[in-house]
Amino acid sequence: MAKIQAPVQRGQVVHVTAADLTHEGKGVAKVDGYPLFIEGMLPDEAGEVEVTKLNKGYGFAQLKKLEQASPERVDPPCPVYDECGGCQVQHLSYNGQMDMKYNQVRGVIDRIAKLPDVPVHPVLGMDEPWRYRNKAQVPVGLSGGRIVAGFYKKRSHDIIDMTECLIQHEESDAIIQRVKDVCAANGVMPYDEQRHKGVLRHVMARIGYQTGEKMAVLITRTSELPNAKEIIDGIRAAVPGITSIVQNVNPDKTNVIFGPTTKTLYGEDVIYDTIGGVKFAISARSFYQVNPVQTEVLYNKALQYAGLTGEETVIDAYCGIGTISLFLAQKAKQVYGVEIVPQAIEDARQNAELNGITNAYFEAGKAEEVIPNWYKQGIKPDVIVVDPPRKGCDEALLATILKMKPKKVVYVSCNPGTLARDLRILEDGGYRTREVQPVDMFPQTVHVEAVAVLELM
Structure with missing residues (x-):
């Protein structure tokens, strides 16, 4: 194995000044041109760091002593922030977080999409960037002979017993x-x-x-829940107004959270919520955006970019439980939604019925297979909306879009890097990216969403 050539050695303490942030929120400092990534360090900060790992082109270091702090540094309000891996940038002011996320999107649009002239707007942030998550799920374990529940420590499966999480809804903590x-x-x-x-x-x-409705889900290894009646009565007494108590059974030795069997122990199978006037039924396993305030901001931007007049046919790839589809259906002539998860499609159909929306059709399957079949049936979309997972759009779907040639593509992204990669492919196929709008769905973390609009040239 070739020896790594670097100007520093593992274990060496060096004095550095950070100049940038990575997309993971680590400070970047250089020693003789060799980048070191330093957790907890911010741009313009100086201090002593200990080199912990060396790779061929970069290394990692641990902050030992901060000598010059950034004006954007703040004291993290969470008492377990240094241990927990749930948030990454609580030590950065919210304005600083907005700048970091803007630079992340601008950087990949320039570097990967090679679109330096395309406008990237300032990030749409939250007035109150705390307590925004409507779903919390935590592992449960035993420590010192007592039950503990909380998030895992960084890079471990050791549970931090916590009484509150400052990005979760207060009611979630209580439940x-x-x-x-x-x-x-x-x-x-x-x-x-x-x-x-x-x-x-x-x-x-x-x-x-x-709506204020509340659901508690107990995920168990065994189908039998010991003392089930006492537990149900105890939860109802301890959580006033609880709407639903559900048990999910996962008997497998796995890191996957949910198992195949779900049963309602008390109350309703679902709770309800609304986004932008559209009502959604949410089951224990439904995919539903965790920040409903910013979801409405994001979807309104997607709707604006689609520019619907009531005459358009729209395809929503990766439609989930129909959240974007039903938003669009209020302004479109017809919406077709496709999603690989059959249960999500069932949810989407029920949500359409719940809202009296009759111009939305949903089908389960791979977008890159279902959409070409629709095309063969004569369905020609004016607008295609994509909201893919972090890995971005499937190559076959992008090829299908280029073949179908809709007038507009609205791309909703949870990963700026794969967004930029896919924009480049669509640009090379005859589309022009008009603008990109980042949206902060996950304050205090490094994640940023964005929506882009492309038009056929």
Whole structure:
């Protein structure tokens, strides 16, 4: 194995000044041109760091002593921020976070999409960038003989027992604590992932942000929940107004959270919430955006970019439970939604019925297979909306878009890097990117969403 040529050695302490941030929120400093990535360091900060790992073109270091702080540095309000891996940039002011996320999107649009002249607008942030998440799911374990519940420590499966998380809805914190306490009082043993023993694996809370409805989900290894009646009664007494108590059974030795069987122990199978006047039924396993305030901002921008007049046929690839589709259907002539998860399509159909929307059709399958079949049936979209997973659009779907030639493509992205890659492919196929709007869906983390609009030349 060739020796890594670097101007520093592992374990060496060096004095550096950070000049940039990575997309993971790490500070970037250079020693004789060799980049070091330093967790917790911000641009324009100087200090001593210890080199922890060397790679061929870059290394990692740990901040030992901060000598000059950035004016954008703030004290993280979360007491377990340094241990927990859930947030990455609580130590950066919210304005600083907006700048970081803008630079992340601008950078990949310039570097990967090679579109330096395309406008990237300032990030649309939140007035109140805390307590925004409507869903919390935490692992449960045993520590010192007592039940603990919370997020994992960074790079480990050790659970941090926490009473609150500052980016979760307050009601979620309360539900998780009460479920933990009630289960402990009724002798329900937490899951031991090493020995594959115990009962309670995870607790999940879902909140209807607009409706106030509450759901508690107990994810168990066993189908039998010991002392089930006492647990149900205990949760109902401890969480006033709870709408739904659900059990999901996952008997497998796996890191996957949900198992195949879900049963309602009390109340309704779903809770309801609204985004922009559209009502959604949310089950324990539904995919539903976790920040409903910013989801409305994002979807309104997508709707604006689609420029619908009521005469258009729209295809929504990766439609999920129909959130964007039903938004678009209010302004379009006809919307067709496709999603690979059959249960999501069932949810989408039910949500359309719930809202009395009759001009939205949903089909389960791979977008890159279903959409060409629609094309053969004579369905010719004026607008295609894509909202793919982090890996971006499937190559076959992009090829299909280029073949179908809709007048507009509206691209909603949760990963700026794959957005930029796909914009380049669409540009090379005859489209022009008009503008890109980043939206902060996940304050205090490094993640940023963006929506772009392209027109056929």
